[in-house]
Amino acid sequence: MQRIAIAIAIASLAAAAAQAHVVLEYKVAPAGSYYKASFQVGHGCGKSATRQVVVQVPDAVVSAHPQPKAGWTVAIDKAGERATRITWTAKGDADKLPSDFYDEFQLMAKLAAEPATLYWPVVQVCDEGRAEWTQVPAAGQAASDLKSPAAVLEVLPNEGGGHKH
Template sequence: MTSFAIKTIAACALAAGTLGAFSTAHAHITLEYQVAPANSSYKATFKVGHGCAGSPIRQIVVTLPPGVRGAKPMPKPGWQIEIERQPAAPGAAGEARRISWTARTREDMLPDAYYDEFVLQARLPGQSGALYWPVSQVCEQGRADWTEVPGPGQKLSDLQAPAAYLEILPAEGGGGHQH
């Protein structure tokens, strides 16, 4: 294993531990892995811990941050996937800009008392820094929009309904495996 790979793994573990403790206490939809290298393939696993004041979840909608490319959602039994794409040149498919999972029936909805994950894979932007993933949680009765992004001088912990957060680390070396 290269020294860059070891440093990256160590930085990811440290950041994930720090952010993981913070995010579970303050946000209701978070990413399982909250750090990743720039320009890498990333498995975004959105952790959903509860419904809306006792009401089951019938839909999860993820808005992809700018620069995220090639997004592919993971199917879930009982849930229908819809991909909203950006306009593209004639004859070409545009990049995904929003992905939603919708329960097919009431029995497929996620009850408030249960936890689940919604997953997609995508290529991250080449620049390091913070990346926010707005997520809407639509319930049988009500909804929660986890879409707030900190402004200048504001902390993520100051927000009432923060978007899922990912820290992109600088890409070094360039010798990694690419798809």
């Protein structure tokens, strides 16, 4: 009986860990639309607070503009006019995200006109350690098989209902 209880506890921890990745709030969007990417950070690195979140912008994103966050600075790396990486960094110790709390880091993205699966690698830097949510599945591999999957967005064909500029 004790073995069953231990197996259930281990399975529960594994399920909780699977839910602990940095993920996008909305996982689908129409091609050619503006999309609010909200990266949900559900924990730190073990008990260590998060002090920085770095998001790689997929090549199929035409433009990306981060939302400012109180207590955090925002840096935008660009290739020409296009944002390629966005970094939020806590200004001080009081601004860091404690491991027991959840927060979101947001940006507005203009998506390309073609449907695609977009992977958004995210690096979470903590006071002690880091979590690299950067793995992309190989052909035929399920994202659920990965230990540290990148956030994923399915860009669907635009049926004319999306907001375009």
